[in-house]
Amino acid sequence: KLLQLVNSAFFGFASQVSSAKEAVMLLGTSTVRSLALTVHLFSTFKIPPAEDFSVENIWTHSLRVARNAERISRLEHTDNAFIEQAFTAGLLHDVGKLILAHSFSSEYLPLGNRSRQEGRSLSDIEYEIVGATHAQVGASLLQLWGLPSSLIEAVLWHEHPSDASPAGFS
Numbered sequence: 001k002l003l004q005l006v007n008s009a010f011f012g013f014a015s016q017v018s019s020a021k022e023a024v025m026l027l028g029t030s031t032v033r034s035l036a037l038t039v040h041l042f043s044t045f046k047i048p049p050a051e052d053f054s055v056e057n058i059w060t061h062s063l064r065v066a067r068n069a070e071r072i073s074r075l076e077h078t079d080n081a082f083i084e085q086a087f088t089a090g091l092l093h094d095v096g097k098l099i100l101a102h103s104f105s106s107e108y109l110p111l112g113n114r115s116r117q118e119g120r121s122l123s124d125i126e127y128e129i130v131g132a133t134h135a136q137v138g139a140s141l142l143q144l145w146g147l148p149s150s151l152i153e154a155v156l157w158h159e160h161p162s163d164a165s166p167a168g169f170s
Contacts, residue, residue, distance in 0.1 A: 030084040038062065038091040045102040050109035053101055058094050066090030089154035096138030096155070104130060123159055135159055 006023040007016055017023050024032050042059055069090035073083040100108045107129055115122045123133040130137075139156035157164035 028084075031087060034066075034084070034088040034091055037088075041092075041095060042098065045098045047098065047101045048105055048109070050101075050105075052113040053109045055098065055101075058097055062091050062094055065093055085148070085150055085154075089151050089158075092138065092142065092151065093155050093158040094134060094138065095141060096134030096136065099137050099141060100126065100130060100134055121159075133159075 003017060003020065003023060006027060017026060027035075042055060045055075047053070047055055066087045067090070069086040070083055073086040078086075108126075111122060111125050111129065114120075115125050118125075123135065126133045132140075135156050135158055139152045142152045142155055153164055
């Protein structure tokens with residue numbers, strides 16, 4: 001899976017990477033660790049196929065968010081540890097959607113379509129149906145796993161970052 005990811009257009013390396021060692025050298029151990037955690041997480045949840053819900057779409061979206069978080073962190077001249085955490089937070093920000101889709105598939109899978117039809121946020125509908133948002137559920141899981149509070153907060157506040165404290169770039 002690592003070689004598949006590193007050779008995808010998403011990472012955009014000019015030549016094909018043929019070994020795990022080379023992939024680790026190109027991506028860095030922290031990025032590979034984050035990818036391994038996320039790949040494991042995404043493969044853990046068994047979610048039935050649905051017209052309006054795709055694990056593959058969430059995975060692709062999460063990778064894009066991770067890369068953009070990494071780029072923004074670099075532009076803000078943060079240190080490498082912060083950049084790595086931003087990447088990981090981007091990968092994990094929607095993990096709550098997987099948990100909800102796995103646990104409440106018949107109720108949860110149609111919510112994206114309902115959100116668009118009603119012109120309401122997915123989080124509002126999640127809270128109405130399940131009693132929690134995917135951000136809250138994801139943050140709770142990361143807390144149970146003992147991940148750093150910065151990652152938990154990033155997942156919890158990813159849809160409303162201005163509500164987080166402290167305010168500012170963090």
